[in-house]
Amino acid sequence: MRKLEKLQNDSKAKTDEKVLLEVKNLKKYFPIKAGVFKRTVGWVKAVDDVSFFIRKGETLGLVGESGCGKTTTGRTILRLIEPTAGSVHYNGEDLLAMSKRKMNKYRTKLQMIFQDPYGSLDPRMRVKDIIAEGLKAAHIGNRKERYEMVKEYMEKVGLSPLYVNRFPHEFSGGQRQRIGIARALIMNPELIVCDEAVSALDVSIQAQILNLLDDLQKEFNLTYLFIAHDLNVVKHISDRIVVMYLGKIVEIASKHELFNNPLHPYTKALLSANPIPDPTIERKDRIILQGDVPSPANPPKGCRFHPRCWLAKPVCSEEEPPLVEVRPDHYVACHFWEEMEKQN
């Protein structure tokens, strides 16, 4: 129990830290082309008016099910996909308004770790070239210096520097993910976007990587945006959690607040659907949602969750609930969050 208190104190301390990255009204619409002339007949609103911020040194978890726009959000922030609208302020400067040239300078500060440990490493490049790719692009150091740095950072992520000349296929999934981490870390970044960084790994390896990310955060004072679909992993690593549904943010809160007092019905359903590895716990209160997630090309009017929501009232199908701060640092987008609180 003492441990728990300590943790809560930790996250409190972090609330005083300054905001490192602020995302405002971010939108990314993908056109749907059809017809004889391939004209745009509609839009897939993958990310639809999303706003949140990340404090320096914290880990912000971003959860949601497939197609909710969490990966697109991560990629848009780094301008790997050009956004439709919105702004991303990093240390006060809008990344989305920058010229590509200037953005490339900022890229060293903002790095990314990818999901697929097989697809994200070029199979025809040696480990040393993979890890040094960013240094080379940013014209940091000469060949010899870069080589030394690569070896140093391989050691930092728990890989033997003897492997510098190997190819990715000679490594296991966990080791490949370490290569991906070294590639990001060597740029000396402030913020790392971890896009499903452990979901492709076996559970025993997943723990190794999560611990490594944790250690590196402490050592280098890193800030993480941790995107994942696995609630348990997100809960373990994050300080605060953002929940997305169908391109929208439905709730933001610190992890304890979110797990103990979810104020959005979707969050609650998500938590209750999450299987607990303990056969003695009977889940009598399990909420099983009806139906599928609607298509982001044609989202429901009003609150996007209303067709599957057990609390839905007529107003939900007409009016879109705004994301409001209902408690300090707890944001929710639901008309009936008070009712939810009573249920909890």
Add this chain to the structure above:
Amino acid sequence: MEGFVKVLKKLMRNPTSIAGLLLVLLFVAIAILAPVLAKPPYPDTPYQMPQNGWSSVPQPPSHEDIFGTTEGQYDIYYGIIWGTRTAFKLGIFVIGLALIIGLFVGTISAYFGGWVDEVLMRVTDIFLAFPFLVGVIVIVTMLGPGLNHVMWALVIFYWMGYARLIRGSVLEVKENDYVMAGRALGTPGARIITRHILPNSIYPILIQVSMDMATIPLTAAALSFLGLGAPVGYADWGQLVSFSRNWIISSSGGNPFAYWYTITYPSLAIILYAMGWNLLGDSLRDILDPRMLI
């Protein structure tokens, strides 16, 4: 490099691929050693087949002409040896140029997409609208026959296959996360193409090149056979076969096998040469299954 060693090792396991490799190496050796194997009587014009007399009737193999002679007394052995060089010359020139054009068009089309892709692919479609041989015939007719014209004509109507192949494989490679990772690290577009995309699309091209090393000389030979390719007397397999045409169907009712050597030797050379490359390409296709490469 290590990848190539692995491919080579796998090639050595299968008897058919060993056969292919050996055949190709045999022809490479013949091409290189041509001046030794068949010493040209006039060193300035080695591709001109020497004529031993002027009789129109082919002569059977003898001590002097070990494969016999064609009509007009061209030495078949000499023609086959130097014809190997012709075949390689054609293959390397045509495939090399077609590949360069194809790489250029295919990569640009796939990498930039949008209207660039649309326009380039429509142009490709137009070139593809000709059966290959017809396109070549049009050009050869307009420019006049000759090996050089044939080569250019082949290039003009051969690059589209490569362009489409490369476009397809670049599109596939482009989807990989390592390309996105390269962009996240700030790697410039040109370097992403040369470092990430092209090296990873190389294997399907390799297979195609191997197959085409068989196809191109065969097509050129076909044109020679039609009288549209190499000039009379030029060492070329297709021409040797066409010389036999009037002698294997004995109109005079004589022994149909009398002139067997006129068709047998040149045909064998063509078939074995094509077989070698095809076996090699086919084995490469089996080995280089993209799913097994990662």
Add this chain to the structure above:
Amino acid sequence: MVKDVLLQVKNLHTVFHTEDGTVEAIGGVDFEVRQGETLGIVGESGCGKSVTSLSIMRLLPKGIGEVPQGEVIYKGKNLLKLSEREMRKIRGKEIAMIFQEPMTALNPVYTVGEQLAEMVELHLGMSKKEAYDYAIKMFEKVGIPMPEKRIYEYPHELSGGLRQRAMIAMMMSCNPNLLIADEPTTALDVTIQAQVLDLMRELLKEYNSSLIMITHDLGVIAEMADRVAVMYAGRIVEYADVVPLFKKPSHPYTVGLMRSIPRPDVEVDRLDSIKGVVPDLFHMPKGCRFSNRCPYAIDKCFEEEPPLVEVEPGHYTRCWRYQEMEELSKHWESGEEVGKTSK
């Protein structure tokens, strides 16, 4: 009340003939499935859990996978000794199977209704018309909305959740005694997973069928299984009823597995991880297959492979030090390979 044993697997071995030589994918697997019960098989990728199920169904890739030894006793018959024709009568009708990826497991060029109908035509001798009517009924049963329309759709027109429902409808259509589900919810989102697991539980109860649930997810195992077999590198390392397994795991691998997953109900500062990686099939350790990753390994572990012994009634484990495990498991040295964490 002890229920009848429906399926008994004895000393099952499976080998694969690969380009680089022959390897043993599973060696000496034993377990049993009782009528109406769920057996969970849990393990990481490459542990042989899917190979086990394919071996039971005799669906190993021809010429590559082979079962040189072992018995699969189903209702008194050894399935491995049946002729192909007899085995076909078992597949689908008596023992059905659900796969991980419902998109690729359904044929893209036939409608989902057709794929269900051809099965009941075969096993239940229905006419085409009856089979399609039956397909509508089954679709309704698994909660697919508008079944009379859906049966005429192709797999790619359905969402992931509906595809898996269609798959379940198909595989339950002949009322099988045993269903083998190979990671049936891994490709699905967590809310859809809850729906599908719920559905499976209901159907199993209704049909009194048994289930072999193959998964890597301990949470799913805890929810679904009555009995659990933990597999590691081609061996069953622990085999017990679900509650004792979670409460008193007696194999270091099971202990490590449970400690390395983040849990929603327990808060830890740092996860315990299992050091190293699963050895590949060509380079198995000589003794216990877990010895090179085990924090408690002693000399004997590297020399000799432990047998599967009964620790308590119905609880089996494959470890030399099982008697000390309760004490040992209080301390876990994950000792990650290299790097600063171990400095």
Add this chain to the structure above:
Amino acid sequence: MISFIIRRLLLLPVTLLGLTFLIFFFTSFLSPYQLLSAYVQDPRQLQGANVEKLIEKYGLKKNFMVKYGNWLEKIVRGNFGWSLSLNEPVIKVIGQRFPATLELTIYAIVPVIWIGIWLGVVAAVHHNGVIDQILRVVALLGYSIPAFVLGLLILFIFYGVLGWLPPGRLDQWAQMIVYSKNFHQYTGMITIDALLNGNIPVFLDALKHLIAPILTLSYLSWAGLLRITRSSMLEALGQDYIRTARAKGLSERVVVNKHARRNALIPATTVAGMMFIGMLGGVIITETIFNYPGIGSFSAQAAEQFDYSGVLGVAVIYGLVTIIGNLIVDITYALIDPRVRLG
């Protein structure tokens, strides 16, 4: 789907225009005198003082676009110029010879589709077995023997040695009948016309003359189709849905012939269509060897004799047939693949 077809149809004129432009572009190497025969259909106009006037009229000394425009206008009206090699209007030559070529290619492609696909399925089912290896070598041989060598060998054996299969399209006596007034030419394809006229001997004679060219023309194609079918069949057989089909208890015959073949046929159909189009080009060699009076032997002859108008005309016809053929292939593909059809 419909918009896909409309899109392709709208692109058709663009492609056709590009095609004619490309063909005409190559005439830039010709002098106005050489080019003139492509504009006029009457040989008398090509003599004497007329020539300069005509060159002026068609702008043959002016810029490229003027020449091209005038030529295109003639082409659209069906005037393809005067063939110097056959001394007939090009359009008339094509009209006479195109049915002959069509007859040959249709006879060649039909058995190819049956044999090629069947053998491909057989090879895939016996993957790496003896049959597969034999078929592989035979197919490779097909790829390696150029048509002109194979044609000559067939001619040598079946005509030179055995005297069975003569070159040409008909024997002398049959020609007399076919070109007599009593014989009504419905289609220009002699086998069909002979049947329609009830003249069996002529039918048999035409068939006899077709056998050798068919063999030459189709060998390469069925080798190619065999390979495509084999590889797409192998790919289909490796898919998850095949495992599902087996798990349903379906017999191997149904698994192969229903579930795998339907998927494999989608690419095979496209390839078969393209082969048919490719054959129209392949006939150049075959027809020349067997002295078969079709459009292929005409193009070779025209090229050899610098019959510019003839070559231009043939190129336009070939391009037209290819483009329309490709369109049909694409639409067929979209129709048989449900993923495209509904996408």
